[in-house]
Amino acid sequence: MKYLEEFSDPVLARKLVDQIHATVTQPWAMMEVCGGQTHTIVRHGIDQLLPDGVEMIHGPGCPVCVTPLEVIDKALEIASQPGVIFCSFGDMLRVPGSGRDLFRVKSEGGDVRVVYSPLDALRVAQQNPDRQVVFFGIGFETTAPPNAMTVYQAKKLGIPNFSLLVSHVRVPPAIEAIMQSPSCRVQGFLAAGHVCSVMGTAEYPELADKYGVPIVVTGFEPLDILAGILRTVSQLEQGEHVVENAYRRAVRDEGNPAAKAMLADVFESTDRAWRGIGMIPQSGWRLSERYREYDAEYRFQVRDITTEESTVCRSGEVLQGLIKPHECSAFGTLCTPRNPLGATMVSSEGACAAYYLYRRLQTPVPAEAVASSG
Amino acid sequence: MCLAVPGKVVEIREEDGTRMGRVDFGGVLKDVCLEYLPDLEIGEYTIVHVGFALQRLDEESAMQSLALFRKLGALEEEFGDQWGLAAKQAGERRPPGTEWNQETVG
Numbered sequence: 001m002k003y004l005e006e007f008s009d010p011v012l013a014r015k016l017v018d019q020i021h022a023t024v025t026q027p028w029a030m031m032e033v034c035g036g037q038t039h040t041i042v043r044h045g046i047d048q049l050l051p052d053g054v055e056m057i058h059g060p061g062c063p064v065c066v067t068p069l070e071v072i073d074k075a076l077e078i079a080s081q082p083g084v085i086f087c088s089f090g091d092m093l094r095v096p097g098s099g100r101d102l103f104r105v106k107s108e109g110g111d112v113r114v115v116y117s118p119l120d121a122l123r124v125a126q127q128n129p130d131r132q133v134v135f136f137g138i139g140f141e142t143t144a145p146p147n148a149m150t151v152y153q154a155k156k157l158g159i160p161n162f163s164l165l166v167s168h169v170r171v172p173p174a175i176e177a178i179m180q181s182p183s184c185r186v187q188g189f190l191a192a193g194h195v196c197s198v199m200g201t202a203e204y205p206e207l208a209d210k211y212g213v214p215i216v217v218t219g220f221e222p223l224d225i226l227a228g229i230l231r232t233v234s235q236l237e238q239g240e241h242v243v244e245n246a247y248r249r250a251v252r253d254e255g256n257p258a259a260k261a262m263l264a265d266v267f268e269s270t271d272r273a274w275r276g277i278g279m280i281p282q283s284g285w286r287l288s289e290r291y292r293e294y295d296a297e298y299r300f301q302v303r304d305i306t307t308e309e310s311t312v313c314r315s316g317e318v319l320q321g322l323i324k325p326h327e328c329s330a331f332g333t334l335c336t337p338r339n340p341l342g343a344t345m346v347s348s349e350g351a352c353a354a355y356y357l358y359r360r361l362q363t364p365v366p367a368e369a370v371a372s373s374g
Numbered sequence: 375m376c377l378a379v380p381g382k383v384v385e386i387r388e389e390d391g392t393r394m395g396r397v398d399f400g401g402v403l404k405d406v407c408l409e410y411l412p413d414l415e416i417g418e419y420t421i422v423h424v425g426f427a428l429q430r431l432d433e434e435s436a437m438q439s440l441a442l443f444r445k446l447g448a449l450e451e452e453f454g455d456q457w458g459l460a461a462k463q464a465g466e467r468r469p470p471g472t473e474w475n476q477e478t479v480g
Contacts (some may be wrong), residue, residue, distance in 0.1 A: 015443060025470050052467060117425025143423065153392065154392075194428065227443070246439075251429070256411070
C-alpha cells in the first residue's frame with residue numbers, strides 16, 4: 001500500500017542503519033513516546049540493529065495503558081447499568097479494571113458494543129432514543145478531535161441520550177513529567193507523529209530548550225523510525241537540542257487548525273492521573289462547561305469506587321521507561337495477553353504486549369549490561 | 375488505537391451538514407469524516423484515525439524523504455567514510471574524534 005510499503009523498504013532501512021552506526025561514537029538513550037512506534041521497533045527488531053549502547057526507552061504513549069484505573073472502573077460500572085449501551089474501541093475490552101473488564105461485563109449481560117469510530121456510537125444513540133448511549137472517549141491528541149467532533153454533533157443535532165466518558169491525555173506534559181523524574185535517563189525524544197499531525201510542533205521547542213533534549217517528530221514505518229533515530233543521535237553527537245520534523249509528509253508545523261479550533265471549543269485542560277505513573281498537572285482534557293451535559297461522569301453519578309491494582313504488575317515502571325517488560329517477574333508467566341495483569345499486556349500499543357508477541361522466546365540482555373561491557 | 379492509516383479519497387459528500395467521504399485503504403473502503411480537512415480533494419491521500427481524516431499526506435515530502443534515504447549510501451560510497459567502514463568491519467563503535475559529517479536526512 002502506498003506510503004506503507006515504500007517506507008518499509010529493507011534496502012533503504014539498511015542505509016539508514018549504516019548511517020546511524022557511522023554517526024554514533026558513544027552510548028545514548030532516547031525515548032519513543034508513542035506505543036505504536038514501540039511496536040514497529042520491537043516487531044522489526046530495530047533496537048537490536050542499533051550500535052552497542054544506543055538504547056530505545058519505551059514511553060508512556062499507549063492511551064489504553066495510561067487510562068486511570070478509576071476511570072476503567074467507572075466505565076465498567078456504567079456499562080453494567082440496565083438501559084445503557086456502552087460503546088468503546090475494541091482495545092479497551094480486555095483492559096483490567098479492579099477485578100473485571102468490559103469483556104466480562106458483556107458476558108454477564110451488559111450491552112457493550114465495539115465501534116470503529118465515535119461517530120458510529122452517535123448513530124447507535126440516534127437509532128436507540130430510549131436508551132442511554134455512552135462512548136468511552138480515551139486517547140491522546142490524535143483521538144481527541146474525533147471525540148470532540150462527535151460531542152459537537154450530538155449537541156448540534158440534539159441527541160440527548162448520548163454522552164462521553166472522557167479521559168484524554170496529552171504528550172507535552174508527559175514529556176515534562178518524564179524529564180522531571182529523578183531516575184530519568186532519557187537524552188532525546190522521538191515525538192509521536194500523529195499527535196503532531198493534529199497539534200503541530202509549537203509546544204516542543206520550549207521543552208527541548210528547558211531540558212536540553214533533541215525532540216524529533218517521527219512517523220511509524222520502519223524507515224520513519226530509523227530516520228528519527230538518525231536525526232536524534234546526530235543532534236546528540238553534535239551537542240544540539242532542537243525540534244526537528246522527520247515526518248513532513250504528515251506533519252505541518254501548525255498542525256491541523258480546524259481540529260485545534262474544535263478541541264479548544266469542546267475540551268478544557270485538567271489535571272489527570274496516569275495509570276502506573278500518577279498525577280500529571282494539566283495533562284488531560286475534559287469536556288468544557290458548554291458540553292458538560294454530554295459528560296457521562298456527570299450524567300451517571302458513579303460513587304464508592306474502590307480501585308485495586310495488581311500487586312505483582314510493574315506496568316507503571318514499564319510505562320515510565322524504568323524497566324523493560326521482560327524484567328518484570330510476572331512477564332510471560334503470571335501475565336500474558338490471555339490473563340493480563342496490566343494494561344500494557346493488553347493493548348496493541350502496550351510495550352509488554354509487543355515484547356510478548358515478538359520477543360518472548362528470547363532472553364534479551366538488559367541494556368545496562370550491554371552499555372557497561374561495550 | 376492511535377494507529378492512523380494512509381488512504382486515498384475516492385468520494386466526497388455531505389451528510390447531516392457534515393463533510394464525509396469514502397477512503398480507499400488498499401482495496402478496503404471506509405466512510406470517513408472529512409470535516410477537519412475542508413479543502414481535501416478526491417484523489418488525495420490522507421491519514422485516517424478512528425474514522426476521521428486528520429491530515430493530508432504530502433506526496434512531495436514523501437518523495438523527498440525517500441530520495442534523501444537513497445542518497446545516504448551513495449554519499450558514503452562517493453566520499454568514503456573510511457573510519458565508519460573500518461568500525462563496521464571490526465564490529466565496534468568508531469573511535470572518538472572520527473565523527474562522520476553527513477548531511478542530515480529528511
